[in-house]
């Protein structure tokens with residue numbers, strides 16, 4: 001059964017776009033970290049967007065991929081978390097796996113700079129909306145093979161998934177039933193699918209599970225390429241959008257209140273009313289781990 005977050009959590013979502021220079025993208029992430037901490041010094045958690053160190057392009061992922069641990073992106077995130085004693089959900093970036101395959105991977109770091117979660121995008125973004133949007137991540141990426149649930153010291157249990165994963169309610173359901181009070185999706189919807197679906201999925205995953213949901217998107221890139229939707233947001237366990245960015249570069253802040261989660265679950269006690277005599281509990285045999 002899902003449990004509430006452990007305390008009030010102050011979070012910043014860093015919405016910026018990545019260019020073609022990886023080192024410049026990492027510097028930009030650091031610049032945004034510092035900006036957020038300057039404005040709100042008592043933040044508990046910083047969240048980055050999907051593909052924050054590279055263009056979001058099928059023919060580019062292999063040019064930016066790196067090993068975990070050991071790569072420059074992991075090293076930068078770990079060092080920043082440790083030196084500033086701050087938790088970071090590190091968006092996602094192309095990982096060169098031990099098997100030689102490339103993955104779209106999200107890492108979470110605790111305040112000591114240790115990796116406490118690693119999620120490889122499970123559902124790859126392969127779509128074809130004629131005349132509007134064709135994308136085939138599977139042309140260059142391999143998919144992950146587990147749901148990701150982890151503890152963030154002092155804050156509670158989180159679920160983690162990436163972008164297209166949000167369209168499959170099972171990952172959030174599994175995380176919630178394994179105790180997560182927050183589900184986080186670094187995600188880069190686009191100007192075709194974003195206006196139609198982004199907010200609906202954030203709200204749906206929140207009210208399905210009576211959880212907080214965090215969606216962190218890149219900003220739209222004025223220099224072209226894949227145009228992310230933006231609109232990073234935090235949705236509360238009642239499905240109310242607490243904060244929503246526009247589509248440009250900006251930082252948005254929210255506070256996740258455990259009492260809201262407790263009240264939502266107490267007044268409408270979904271978790272004790274499920275009918276597993278009629279349908280299966282997807283969390284029962286699910287493959288999950290933090291790392």
Ligand SMILES: NC(=O)CC(=O)C(=O)O
Nearest residue numbers: 125163164188189190193
């Ligand atoms: N980019 C994605 O992975 C997903 C997306 O844009 C969508 O589902 O729409």
